[in-house]
């Protein structure tokens with residue numbers, strides 16, 4: 073069983089690969105600040121070269137590749153800690169701007185070539201033409217041991233065999249549905265004042281983190297499934313997925329991600345102290361209902377502290393339970409006597425929570441609002457409620473048409489959005505699943521951001537519920 077799980081994730085790079093990438097990014101940063109004969113630079117450069125030689129002697133040429141904002145060496149993923157991620161994010165953004173998707177170093181690379189190259193690339197920024205100009209410059213100055221790679225979006229699929237990709241997706245589905253049942257069990261326990269099984273919850277959160285690292289877009293697709301008898305538990309799982317995707321992009325380490333995931337999973341636990349009829353009321357809430365509902369953050373904190381015996385985690389979860397409706401402009405609830413800024417975790421969960429509540433139409437607002445409209449609302453009308461940087465990050469992850477959204481194309485075909493394109497949010501990757509005559513026999517995958525697809529556009533978002541479309545089955549047909 074253990075081996076099976078291991079295969080379901082992208083392979084993590086080893087210690088030497090991590091050191092190589094970290095040193096490479098440190099060299100680029102140092103080259104911005106000092107000359108090539110500086111002692112600090114030379115020490116780091118020698119360290120890099122030692123590790124490079126060790127790897128190249130063992131494996132031949134070594135590539136550092138960037139795929140969808142993540143870094144791979146020898147097709148294995150590099151995990152950054154929060155310190156190194158800040159440096160890496162700035163460099164990767166710059167690479168994206170100049171159209172650089174990776175670098176290959178071969179056996180002929182020597183110290184001198186390396187330093188020339190570092191100084192050449194560290195000073196570059198700007199348009200895509202720059203990659204070509206760096207390539208020309210490389211041959212002009214006689215650097216032969218290095219080649220520059222373009223941005224290849226489809227490369228991730230090539231890295232993974234079809235079988236491995238299917239396994240990742242199967243594991244993602246198991247994890248997602250498991251997280252819903254874990255929340256349900258926990259809420260039932262809390263309602264009966266029984267101790268909650270934290271080990272189970274932590275295990276499912278950790279597995280969710282692995283799945284998001286392996287295939288973030290598929291995990292987001294799963295949050296679009298709406299046909300649950302009781303959406304309360306799926307809402308918590310969805311908020312957990314969205315919060316973790318933000319935590320991953322912010323470079324949180326595994327422990328912080330795990331604490332964020334647990335806090336997100338249990339953010340609404342206070343609702344177990346409210347009447348079930350209120351939670352499941354199909355009609356819009358009246359004033360009295362709202363007075364009741366606004367008690368859930370305070371009740372949540374008490375419930376967390378009483379029922380969750382998970383030390384470091386409980387303080388964070390209690391704070392998120394209390395703060396997730398306060399809002400950055402303090403227009404929410406509970407009303408604070410002293411207006412203290414809310415915690416980073418609460419700010420993240422608040423964005424995730426609002427997005428799911430509005431798009432599902434099952435939490436407070438009893439009618440689902442199309443995702444593009446919700447994002448517009450959040451970006452423009454509700455902007456003071458949220459942290460501006462986190463909101464921008466969330467929109468960049470989710471896109472205008474989030475993975476899992478059903479859309480009608482200008483060709484009158486029906487498609488499922490499979491992945492958001494970070495550089496072109498309005499033209500995502502899609503899978504055409506049907507047309508007006510019914511479902512297609514074979515699904516067609518296209519990337520709307522590619523020039524050859526310029527003739528096709530998205531007309532509007534389709535509500536699967538209204539058109540009797542079973543999203544759950546469609547998502548399972550993928551693998």
Ligand SMILES: [Fe+2]
Pocket residue numbers: 339340368396397425
């Ligand atoms: Fe809530």
Ligand SMILES: [Fe+2]
Pocket residue numbers: 307311339340425
């Ligand atoms: Fe919520």
